Amino acid sequence: MHHGGDLTDAMIRFGGTKADWLDVSTGINPHPYPFASTFSPSAWCDLPGKAALEKLLAAARTAYKCPANLQMLAAPGTQILISQLPYLLPEGPVAICGPTYTSHGEAFVRAGRAIEEVTSPYALPDRAKIAVIVNPNNPDGRLVDVQSLLSIAQTLRERGGILVLDEAFADVAPGASVLPHLSADNVVVLRSFGKFFGLAGLRLGFMAASAELVPRMATRLDSWAVSGPALELGTAALADLDWQVAMQRQLADEITDLTLCLGNNGLTVFGGTPLYALAAHPNAVALHEALARQKIWTRVFDYAPTWIRIGLPGSSSALQRLAETLAKISPEIHSQ
Template sequence: MKNTSLKLDFNERADSQPAWLKSFQLNVTDLWRYPDRTELENQMASDMGLTPGSVMLSNGGDESIELLYKHSKLNSYALLIPEPCFSQYTHNQRVWQNDTVFTPACDDLSIDTKTLKDNMSARQWVVLTRPNNPTGEYLAVDVLLDLIETAQQKGAWVFLDEAYVEFANEDSPIDYTAYDNLVTLRTFSKAFGLAGARIGYLFGTPQMTEQFRKIAMPFNVSRANLQLAVAAWQAKDEIKAYCQTIANNRETVKQLLSNNGLKSFASKGNFLLFETNPMQKQLFAAVMRKRRIQIKTELAGLPNAIRITIPENITSLTSALQLVLAPEVLAFDMDGVLIDTSKSYDQCIIQTVAILTGQSVNQTDIEVTRAKGGFNNDWVLAAELVKQQGVEVAYESVVETFQKLYLGDDLNLGLVAQEQNLLLDPLKQQLFNSQPITAIVTGRPRKEAEQGVAQLNIKPKFIISADDVKAQKPDPEGLFKVLSATQADRAWFCGDTVDDMQAGTQAGCVCIGIGANTAAATENLYQAGADVVLENINQLETLL
């Protein structure tokens, strides 16, 4: 398809066009005439083994759902709907204000069939969705028939929503003609790939279908869309092959999630639903957005859930999922991320400015200047703050003063002694004693970088210091050195500055902002490319 983005949030056929549609040509001869659904409806009924009058075409499946609510409202019928459910049911409930009972789901989000049966009563429509949206749950035949028959015994009717049924590849469908209390919804939007054309259909006994037909708009499906529906219906064999591909891909993605500790719900639709934690959910959304993949992250009543439509070509999707779930390289800035340098490097900056200018700066001045970007090197930051005081001082003098304060001498203990580790066990052991590959990419000189590694008692595979690159962050040179050496495609970079996030973004890394202590600082990191911002490095465990 021409659109380079991958739309996987609305369960459409997003990344491929049906073969039959590529050769489809619209016949415009009779577009001046009002449409007539009858011929196609009768053909569909015949093909499905139903009697004439059993099928009614609708303006997408959404019109059929609206007709259900309209029919129930006009006749004072109640509705019984198990949760979780498709949003069109809750939308129509808000519009029509029907007498409706929503039964809560089981703890695993499956339909609570016992509660559903207990709430059935006469003059009531029971809504069953198979496969269910958003979970993909597919009611087994014996369970479905039991619900239909229980409803029949209690004088209730069943509205069976099968918008996704083609993806279930059901070998032995139920006998739809056996029940006079059943109406079934299907659509051309999903498997047939015609969501933009808005064509759906209902079927049941002619008497049941007529109840919906008589309250539908008389010309609800256009002549152009009827032509599309005819062509799609004639290509059912091609659709079966496509649905099998989606089913296979669904299992591949499900296994990928499972291999990385995420259990998806058992789905027979063209989508998967899984739950995670708030931070990881935010990371999924950010990484997918950067890669122009749209996923569903806002699902009513499911705050930690994500739903992903399964495309025909899953390469881009699985690559993005692996980037989130299975990084090959974890790279870290050191200062402010792994080691607290607020009492060492930052104090060196404050005292260097005082010694060289006789004027004072504070932590806020440091953070404001650092947030502008281009000051990943604290010598450069100190020189900038000296300059801001209106004093001309050689850069070499700034470095010499700073280093004397930091390292100390025979008479004075350097401020380096004030540094405290931020990275704690057990995360430290998890990160540096196993896969993935770890790297330190820091603005420290080599000697001080190695000193920090020793203080942390860690053994990263790579240490890239200021002495190892020609250009420091925000230039991504240091990160590119690691990626080149490892031949890795999937890397994360954890940093605490705008420069870190810009470098990580340019290197194609997932960018994890660390330690922003104000809303403004957090927003600065996001603006610079952070995918998620954590309060401290130890929260990284929630993403792994």
């Protein structure tokens, strides 16, 4: 499954320049955290320093309410953490609650690990040593409550296992994160910076885990894993709690508008987060391609041919463009 957010293939197939396209294929906030056009000269010219890294981690611990018994590590995005985790976790079968973000399964397979996809986090196989849950889930937005997650972690602890929680979209679901409630050290929590703060190109992510696991991951990432600009901007954004609260409210309003738009144009929204809507349509692939011919890029799923994911357009004019295009192509789609 291809990730969203790269218009290269779309432009090759359907033409146009990037400026012609409305890209709603991702779950990235279209309203990025405001950043200065320049950073301090040292952010660009000097090697990233230990003091700046410690400031970033302190801001992240506060923003994510990381408990004192867990250590935290910063990385150039959570993708690299996902790719390295299978080499650091205990041996044994891996259960992944899906369908979900495919990179988790791909990473374990590359590492030669046996994986099993399960449809419910409440029915993990007895033999599973590692469980991976994306919460809120991507793409359907399914949420597992904190107490259930703590219970799952305890069950895995009793068999010497570990729970991996990918909380990439937890910033837009206040109260969803298990991190503030953790006392056990057999849980790994991944947090993505770029999605909520709308700065995916900065490449910044975090892992909270045990004092045994974090140093091992740091060794795999090696020195200067996080750039100077990411250290500076990440620290400022994570410390700006007022911006975060205001943005959560704005995104909630915008996803409501998008949901109404899609419903008025024949799509059934049945999942998602405040950053994107997951909708059902009997001809989702045909709809995706018809929208692409009008230079609107969405995301479809090879394992669910009736699903289409549409991110926030980012402005009232972009939402209107989407609505007008859906109304325009509706006869074409229904005739297929």
